[in-house]
Amino acid sequence: MSFIKKLAPFYILTVFYVITSFILRLVLLFHPITQSSFTFLDTLKIFSLGFLSDILVFSLACGFLWLYLIFISNDKYQKPYGFIHFGLLIALFLYILSGKSILTEYGGALPIIGLIFVGIKTFLFGLFLFVPKKRERIRFWLFAFVMFLYVVLILQNAVSEYFFWNEFGVKYNFIAVNYLVYTNEVIGNIMESYPVIPIFGTLFLVAGIISYFVIQKSKIYIEKIPSVSEKIKLSVIYFSLFGIALWSIPKLAITENATNVFTNELQANGMYRFYLAFMNSELDYFKFYKTLPEQEAYALLNNQIHNLKPLSSTRTIQSDSAEIHKNVVLITIESYSADFMKMYGNKQNISPFLDSLATQSLLFTNFYASGNRTVRGLEAVTLCLPPTAGESVVKREDNKNKFTTGSVFKSKGYQVKYLYGGDAFFDNMEDFFSGNGYDIVDEKTFKPEEITFSNVWGVCDEDMVNKAIKTINTEAQTGKPFFNHWMTVSNHRPFTYPNGKIDIPGNAKSREGGVKYTDYAIKKFFGMAEKQPWFKNTVFVIVADHCASSAGKTELPIDKYRIPAMIYSPGFIQPHHYNQLMSQIDIMPTLFGLLHFDYQSKFFGQDVLNPNYHPRALIATYQDLGLLKDNVLTIISPKKQVKQYGLKLNPKEGVEADFQIYYDQKPLAIKRNDLIKETISYYQTASDILKKKEYQK
Incomplete structure (x- = not known):
């Protein structure tokens, strides 16, 4: 008892x-x-x-x-074990306090939390050990x-x-x-x-x-x-x-x-x-958001994306010219806001190489990220699909055998790879990309001698540059075209990178340093690539995965979604500005248009250079789903809520018109029902197609 x-x-x-x-x-x-x-x-x-x-x-x-x-227990305080235990706790506390522990690599509040926890544990153990008369009371x-x-x-x-x-x-x-x-x-x-x-x-x-x-x-x-x-x-x-x-x-x-x-x-x-x-990590669209009758929703979608098959996003893309099977390298840059670049008004000179490259590229000046996390950016450029409610498709269980940019390239005989300096297990990237036919080159594939610097997120971008060049050189020897998608990692907290590379020390742990080092690494990549025989036959797509910050006064502060994007290919792509509104989901279909690819498409993303394109941008959090069009931001949210904001430009002095990113967002006095229905049609049909498993390759 x-x-x-x-x-x-x-x-x-x-x-x-x-x-x-x-x-x-x-x-x-x-x-x-x-x-x-x-x-x-x-x-x-x-x-x-x-x-x-x-x-x-x-x-x-x-x-x-x-x-x-x-x-x-009382036994653990007996001599000598109690003193050994106490000594180990003190050593652990000093290790964390030194600022060189593994917790420090994660940055944020984690080292402080660890220090407080171990400190309290050490203090209490000491009380139990040295004040045995108070042990029962404590x-x-x-x-x-x-x-x-x-x-x-x-x-x-x-x-x-x-x-x-x-x-x-x-x-x-x-x-x-x-x-x-x-x-x-x-x-x-x-x-x-x-x-x-x-x-x-x-x-x-x-x-x-x-x-x-x-x-x-x-x-x-x-x-x-x-x-x-x-x-x-x-x-x-x-x-x-x-x-x-x-x-x-x-x-x-x-x-x-x-x-x-x-x-x-x-x-x-x-x-x-x-x-x-x-x-x-899923949120049932049909339970929590406003909906339209199915036929109406797909009819509205067809008004925006022409010649769709009934109740689907499928259509035939046919060019009037012969296909061009150039190699393609897609670089998605971690946490890279538009306002890091000089042309958008930045005066810190933290992206000198990309500032220069932009003047030699097809530059999309009015370009918006789909979401505010890496998985959303990866989803956008890979699936070219609106950011549906809940978690990104990348992290869902049903994330394999989808219709992707990689599957289009594979149908054209391309080699397809995903390159990532960290462990692709993170954020379910390995499961997603391997499940969609990509070969993966990540930190696990590096030999010890290939790593000069790493932190909790993986090897530094320079090490990935060297690995990428080796990988591409090997691919080029096969004679088959290649598509490589490289995701950078260095512009991420704790913002550590090798010292002596840029004028901001690697141990300063500053956002500006992370941005500038990533720019430095990309410059090194292009410097090495220019010397390779495959360079002249390659198209480079450079785009951010999302902005550095997403906080704002409204559900979707649009300046926090504006990111840089460009397509660079000397002798093939003429440098100029495209200033119409567009989304992250449009960049790869636009590239396919430039390459004159013929294919059966399921993408919601469109070739923005096609005269039938209607300018708009789709941006979202996990629950607020937005459509940016006609200087109106329409947001649909759970509980079947709808909000609309009129956008008034808040110009920044000294910045050209194409690169203005700040707007005042004021609630609309009179709702634009046409835009509300169009917003619903995009997100409802995308959710419906995913739910019915009709976005398979």
């Missing part, structure tokens, strides 16, 4: 979580947004299967509690804090689920995951929308009262610390339940199959739904 009592921290918290979840379901059942009636069987299913799901999910969440409790307050933290998180989750239901009428989905990405915007919205201080004040007061009773009922664990044999028994019981939960929870999720959607939502466990949303 005494051993059972020592399980009190686990079963008391579980009971509290189950009761909280029951009350939450009851509240949501009668919430005004739950506009549905439930049969007796529906109600029974909601509460019985929901009850079982709650117990199993919380048993997984108790993993952290088990980890904390299992290491509570242990009690630490135990109380852990139990209080669990109670707070349980209550906080319930409050969050309530407000999320209040907004969207569902349990957590990808929007909740997205909130973790846009922390500043979300916190600002919460602060303005809800009485935060009273809510959290009440929450902490209630949590404190509940914690008192929880601690009183469960403190036997620290008063009579389990023996080694009892801890083994406890661990066997916990891991048995852990395994049962891992197996059972997905099975229970399958039972969320009622025709009444609210029944499924109320039955579901919020934490597990959050996990699924995080893993699947």
Whole structure:
């Protein structure tokens, strides 16, 4: 019986979580947004299967509690082991403090978080070690804090689920995951929308009262610390339940199959739904956004992209000239805003080579990124598809055998490769590109002698330059044309690169240094490429993946989506400016037009040099989907919301008209319904085609 009592921290918290979840379901059942009636069987299913799901999910969440409790012991403070342990903790603290730890390479707040965590752990261990008379008291307050933290998180989750239901009428989905990405915007919205201080004040007061009773009922664990044999028994019981939960929870999720959607939502466990949303990263367009009748949506799409087959984006592209099978190198530059370049008004001279190359290229001066993350840029230039709601296709499970720029090149006999200085496993790039027929050259393919500098993101861009030249030289010897897509990495936090290359030290860790070093590496690439026999028969496409920042005063601040893009091929592409509005999804179809390719296309992207092209740009976050056209930005969002902003140029002095990027965005007094429908048609049809798996090659 005494051993059972020592399980009190686990079963008391579980009971509290189950009761909280029951009350939450009851509240949501009668919430005004739950506009549905439930049969007796529906109600029974909601509460019985929901009850079982709650117990199993919380048993997984108790993993952290088990980890904390299992290491509570007096033996580890005995001589000499206690002093050895304490010495190791001090050494780890000093290692992080030195600024040379692996955490420092990640940049941001991670080194500080690591330092604080290890510092607290070292301090507390020292107290336990050197002040044994206070050990029991300190242990009690630490135990109380852990139990209080669990109670707070349980209550906080319930409050969050309530407000999320209040907004969207569902349990957590990808929007909740997205909130973790846009922390500043979300916190600002919460602060303005809800009485935060009273809510959290009440929450902490209630949590404190509940914690008192929880601690009183469960403190036997620290008063009579389990023996080694009892801890083994406890661990066997916990891991048995852990395994049962891992197996059972997905099975229970399958039972969320009622025709009444609210029944499924109320039955579901919020934490597990959050996990699924995080893993699947999809947001159902047809559930959360405005829609049009299917025929109308595709008819509107056909008005913008002519000669489409019924209910599809498929069309025949036929040139009036012979195909030109030049080699193609596509360079997507990490986090490269238009305003880094001199022509857009930058006076820091951080992109001297690209500034020069732009004057020798077909330069697209009014060019917009599809999104604000690398995977969106890769999606745009590879799939030439609007940025659909939720996570990028690159990171979805259904991301293979798509119709891609690579598949078009392969149909013409090209060798197709993706080159990346980091580990392509990151952001699911390896799975996506290999699943679509690309050979991959990444950090894993480098020999030790090929690496002169690397950080957490991979080898420096110069090392990738050397690898790329070697790779292309090998390809050129086959006699077959090649298409190589190189994604740079150095212009990314922590912005470290080899010293002595540019006039900004590599250990300065500045954004300007990252930009300038990337420019330096690209210059080196072209300097080496010009000496190769394949250079004169190669077209180079240079485009950013996204801007360096996406924060702004509106959902889609358009200056944060303006990026540079150019096509360079001396003797083949005449230098000039193209100043019409266009998207990242258009760059590769435009290149295919320049090469006079004949092919069956499924791309939403278009050849902007074709006289039938209607200027527009498609830009988005994970949930706000926008169309930029006729000096109007139309945004469709979850909860079937629509916003429109009129754009008024806010000119920057000393910058030519083609390179002005700043606009005031003012809500339209009178809605442009034609643009609203056109926006819906783009995103609805793209989502529909992906959902029906009709974007396959």
